[in-house]
Amino acid sequence: MAVRPMYLLPAPPAAASGTRSRCQIPASGDALCVFRRCPTQPLSIPGLRILPALLSPEEAQAAMEALLAAIPWEDQVITMFGRTVPMPRRIQMFGPHGYRYSGVVHPPRPLLPLLDALRLRIEAATALPFNAVLANLYRDGHDSVGFHRDDDYAHGGQPAVASLSLGAVRRFRLQHRKDRTRSLDLELAAGSLLLIDGEARTEWLHALPRTRLPVGPRINLSYRHMVAR
Ligand SMILES: O=C(O)CCC(=O)C(=O)O
C-alpha cells in the first residue's frame, strides 16, 4: 500500500522566547499548518508530523463508540510528592509485554481486533512498526495528562509514537524541555494521527491540559513499539 504523506508541523521560531504559538491543522492535508502569530516561520519540530485525517469522520465516530464500550477502562492512581491522587483519565494498556506505567505494572494483553486493525492502518500510513497501544479516555474537560516524554519503556530501536485521536477536539501542548518558553499548541481532531519521533520525542515534552470548555469524551490511542526489558 502506498504510504500517504504526513505533514511537517511548523515549530515556534527559536527566538520566540515567551510566546506560545498555535498551529491550525489543515482539515484536508494538502497544506502546511499556518501559525496565527508567526505565519512566516517555516521551522519545524524535527520528528513531529501529522496526518490530519487518517480516519474519515464516520470511521472515527464508529471507532470512538466501539472502543468506549469494548475497552476495559481502568481507574488508576498517581503518586506525586508523597501524595496519592486519582489519575485524571481512564486508561488501558494493550501489547505483548508488561509495562510499568505511572507505578502500575500492566500485564501483557492482546490488542482488541479493532485496535489491531487501526494498528495496521497506522503502520501502512507511517511505514513504521507498532505492536502496543496505551489507550487514554478523557471523560470531559477535567481529565488531562501532564507534561511528559514517552521515554519510560524499551522500544528496541523503534522509538516513534503514533497518536490517534477520537471523539472531542482537545488542545495538545508541546513544550521544549530545556526552554519552557518555546511551546506549540495543536487542536487534535477526531481521526487525526500525530507522529512523535526524533527530537519531538526526546527534546520536547507534551501534555493534554484541562479545559473549562464544555467538551465531551475523547479517546487517545498512543501506539508504540515495545520490546521486553
Ligand atoms: O491524549 C493525548 O493526546 C496524549 C496522550 C499521551 O501523551 C500518552 O498516552 O503518552
Ligand SMILES: [Mn+2]
Ligand atoms: Mn505521551
